[in-house]
Amino acid sequence: MPVHAYLTFNGNCREAVQFYAQVFQTEAPQIMTYGEAPQDPNYPLPEEAKNLVMHTRLLISGSPVMFSDAFPGMPYSAGTNFSLAVISDNHDELKGYFDKLKEGGTVRMELQETFWSKAYGSLVDKFGIEWQFNCGDGQNAK
Helix, strand or coil: CCCEEEEEEEEHHHHHHHHHHHHHHCCCCCCHHHHHHCCCCCCCCHHCCCEEECCCCEEEEEEEEEEEECCCCCCCCCCCCCEEEEEEECCCHHHHHHHHHCCCEEEEEECCCCCCCCCEEEEEECCEEEEEEECCHHHHHH
């Protein structure tokens, strides 16, 4: 199972991913915005988030690279705007990795079912590395 790079931008993800698609001569990216995602009435989506990129990806020289914009109000620091994504169909394997990496770290989102995955979670490990875990490839998100 490969580990994927996940790059986060500060409101200019669409511009960046279109640039990278041109540079690496890939197919045009399919972009999902925060506004296109199912909404939770208990947590209204801020207007400034609606057109920001929630998720997209490119295949660059055979390697999948994923991209998104930071959600408004979330910390963003150029140079540390990346995470590693572990993607697998094996839920038990993902849970094992998640549980071990969260020891001494900070859980951002517990491993749980989402609209795009049977299990998704994110954390920062005790060494400051951000990890995302996704059960399945997320292709059914749209």
